[in-house]
Each structure stands twice: as structure tokens, then as C-alpha cells.
Amino acid sequence: MKNKPLLTSLLCVSLNVACSKSESEQTQTVQSQKNNDALATQKASLRPELQPWVGHYQADTPCKTCITRCEGCEGTHVDLKLYADQSYRLVRERNAQDEPAEHLAGRFVFLDAAQDKIQLVGTSQRGLIVRAGDFTEIYNQDTGLAYDSSDEFILEKS
Known part of the structure; x- marks a missing residue:
């Protein structure tokens, strides 16, 4: 019985860490997608007359x-x-x-x-x-x- 509050606390901390890692990974994924979108936009916005020159x-x-x-x-x-x-x-x-x-x-x-x-x-x-x-x-x-x-x-x- 004495270990039950300790076990519950440990479980809560573990879930908290797992959630924060998940949020961090999601943030990195979103940032990576934004970078990819920015590159795609940059390439798409390249004026046609510049394409053969660049x-x-x-x-x-x-x-x-x-x-x-x-x-x-x-x-x-x-x-x-x-x-x-x-x-x-x-x-x-x-x-x-x-x-x-x-x-x-x-x-x-x-x-x-x-x-x-x-x-x-x-x-x-x-x-x-x-x-x-x-x-x-x-x-x-x-x-x-x-x-x-x-x-x-x-x-x-x-």
C-alpha cells in the first residue's frame, strides 16, 4: 500500500515525459514540413526567365x-x-x-x-x-x- 502513491507518481511522471517527447517530435515534424513547404514555394516562385540562368x-x-x-x-x-x-x-x-x-x-x-x-x-x-x-x-x-x-x-x- 505504501508503494501505491509512489507508483502512481512514477506513472504520472512517465506519462508526462512521454507526452512532452511526443509534442517535441510533433513540433520538429511541423517545422520540417514548414521548411519543405518554403523550399517548394521558393522553387515554384522562381520566375521562368531565371530558371535557365540560376x-x-x-x-x-x-x-x-x-x-x-x-x-x-x-x-x-x-x-x-x-x-x-x-x-x-x-x-x-x-x-x-x-x-x-x-x-x-x-x-x-x-x-x-x-x-x-x-x-x-x-x-x-x-x-x-x-x-x-x-x-x-x-x-x-x-x-x-x-x-x-x-x-x-x-x-x-x-
């Missing part, structure tokens, strides 16, 4: 001062990320020299009605990017045209 691009291009690879030109590694909010992050690093990498960030804008050309706002060189069919290419920012050695300016999307 992503991670890389290339090894001629140096910033060269329009094609020349003797002794090890080129520049380009790492470009385009985001759904029309922002970008660009890292350009010379392959042969111990210069610090150039880090740029900003917004990009569409330059044509077909939305196949973008300009990386804030870049002084090689910020004109064109999507043509299955590939994306850096164009000459001064002329608005492809470089003569255009195959050296193709960005690979990963």
Missing part, C-alpha cells in the same frame, strides 16, 4: 588582358554563381601568378527581350554573359559580340 558556372578563360590564349598565358579561372534573386558571386583567379583572387558580388540584369543576355552589374570586364542554345558564353563587354576565340569563353554549368 546555377554554378566555371571556366578557364584567357587572362583578362588577352582575347585568346597567348604564349605564356595560363589563363584565369572563373567561378560564377547566379541566384534566383538576380544576384551573383564571381571569383576570378589567375592560374599562373600569385595574385589574390578577385571577388565580386552584385546583381545581374537582362539586356534583351528574349532574356538570353545578362550583364553582371559592377564588373568592368567580361561581365556580359550570353546563353545560346545549350551553352553559356562570356562576350566582349566593349563590343557586345562574341570573342573570335569564343570556344575559350564557354562557361560550364555544374
Whole structure:
């Protein structure tokens, strides 16, 4: 008989702990579902014209001062990320020299009605990017045209 109140108390505490765990698990499940819903909404709200652009691009291009690879030109590694909010992050690093990498960030804008050309706002060189069919290419920012050695300016999307 003396153990009955103790047993009852122990049973109540056990039920309380079990209920609180259940509520905690439910809260985590609800939070996880909210996160999944937010990602789905974000993907669904991606404007159609941005879908082909958003992503991670890389290339090894001629140096910033060269329009094609020349003797002794090890080129520049380009790492470009385009985001759904029309922002970008660009890292350009010379392959042969111990210069610090150039880090740029900003917004990009569409330059044509077909939305196949973008300009990386804030870049002084090689910020004109064109999507043509299955590939994306850096164009000459001064002329608005492809470089003569255009195959050296193709960005690979990963």
C-alpha cells in the first residue's frame, strides 16, 4: 500500500515525459514540413526567365588582358554563381601568378527581350554573359559580340 502513491507518481511522471517527447517530435515534424513547404514555394516562385540562368558556372578563360590564349598565358579561372534573386558571386583567379583572387558580388540584369543576355552589374570586364542554345558564353563587354576565340569563353554549368 505504501508503494501505491509512489507508483502512481512514477506513472504520472512517465506519462508526462512521454507526452512532452511526443509534442517535441510533433513540433520538429511541423517545422520540417514548414521548411519543405518554403523550399517548394521558393522553387515554384522562381520566375521562368531565371530558371535557365540560376546555377554554378566555371571556366578557364584567357587572362583578362588577352582575347585568346597567348604564349605564356595560363589563363584565369572563373567561378560564377547566379541566384534566383538576380544576384551573383564571381571569383576570378589567375592560374599562373600569385595574385589574390578577385571577388565580386552584385546583381545581374537582362539586356534583351528574349532574356538570353545578362550583364553582371559592377564588373568592368567580361561581365556580359550570353546563353545560346545549350551553352553559356562570356562576350566582349566593349563590343557586345562574341570573342573570335569564343570556344575559350564557354562557361560550364555544374
